[in-house]
Amino acid sequence: MPFIDRFASAVVTGAPPILVLIGMYLGWMDHLLVWQDLVIFAICYAGIGMGITVGFHRLLTHRSFKCNRWVRAGFAALGSAAAEGPVIDWVATHRKHHQFSDEAGDPHSPHACEDHGFKGAFKGLLHAHIGWVFSDMEVADEERYAKDLLADPLLKFVDRTFVLWVALGLALPFGLGVAVSGNVTGGLCALLWGGALRIFLMHHATFSINSLCHFFGDQDYDTGDESRNLAWLAVPTWGEAWHNTHHAFPTSYRHGADARQLDLSAEFIEVLERLGIVWDVVRIPDERRQRKARIAA
Numbered sequence: 001m002p003f004i005d006r007f008a009s010a011v012v013t014g015a016p017p018i019l020v021l022i023g024m025y026l027g028w029m030d031h032l033l034v035w036q037d038l039v040i041f042a043i044c045y046a047g048i049g050m051g052i053t054v055g056f057h058r059l060l061t062h063r064s065f066k067c068n069r070w071v072r073a074g075f076a077a078l079g080s081a082a083a084e085g086p087v088i089d090w091v092a093t094h095r096k097h098h099q100f101s102d103e104a105g106d107p108h109s110p111h112a113c114e115d116h117g118f119k120g121a122f123k124g125l126l127h128a129h130i131g132w133v134f135s136d137m138e139v140a141d142e143e144r145y146a147k148d149l150l151a152d153p154l155l156k157f158v159d160r161t162f163v164l165w166v167a168l169g170l171a172l173p174f175g176l177g178v179a180v181s182g183n184v185t186g187g188l189c190a191l192l193w194g195g196a197l198r199i200f201l202m203h204h205a206t207f208s209i210n211s212l213c214h215f216f217g218d219q220d221y222d223t224g225d226e227s228r229n230l231a232w233l234a235v236p237t238w239g240e241a242w243h244n245t246h247h248a249f250p251t252s253y254r255h256g257a258d259a260r261q262l263d264l265s266a267e268f269i270e271v272l273e274r275l276g277i278v279w280d281v282v283r284i285p286d287e288r289r290q291r292k293a294r295i296a297a
Ligand SMILES: [Zn+2]
Pocket: 097, 101, 209, 210, 214, 227, 243, 247
């Protein structure tokens, strides 16, 4: 990869989090940010994040495990609070992505741009990251891609009441902030970190899977597309950045290939399995993994 590409991607991905950290430091010095806000942020980022990774993605899109209909609806409600769109629309779009991965019809491929070189790469990444959200060209037909979810009245209810779950996801940090500080200002500060910043970071974590994980990183498996494993992104995405492995084995409950590839969503599913809350967890046998591996394990 040319140096200029590496440099540009380091700047655009590295500068915003550094600036947020500087903002947090200044807030901390002025007592506008207190440690309770960071705990509330962590609770919201982890809980609602799992709603997307374990709920929307591994359970509802790929059926990586089974659970009862109330737990299913609970995951759908939790993921809805991330404000990434109504659950059935999210699932339909993602299933369409897997069907056409990096080919015509993929709702968000960074390789769809016809321009070449740096300009083409930038335009492609911008489209895959956020541009596609503003385009109605790539809307996935819910009847075609998510018929199973449309047939579930509980899920349909969660889908149609999307705004309510987003509002509850904002009420949670505000309520916790008021409870720990005893005043409305404390609630508003908690809302800023556990609501606004949490939505911003989670959006870009999800968008990065669509953009960066189809552009930068390693291809451990032959998938016939441009999906990549991007190790540094595995922590903020709860394991979703092992995206090439995921394209190789979409139904696997674990996206990281083994314990060395940190995948906290998979660890959470294992805990739920031990508690008897989920079952029929899909595991890929080692022989199948090795058959698809590009580099012999
Ligand atoms: Zn993908």
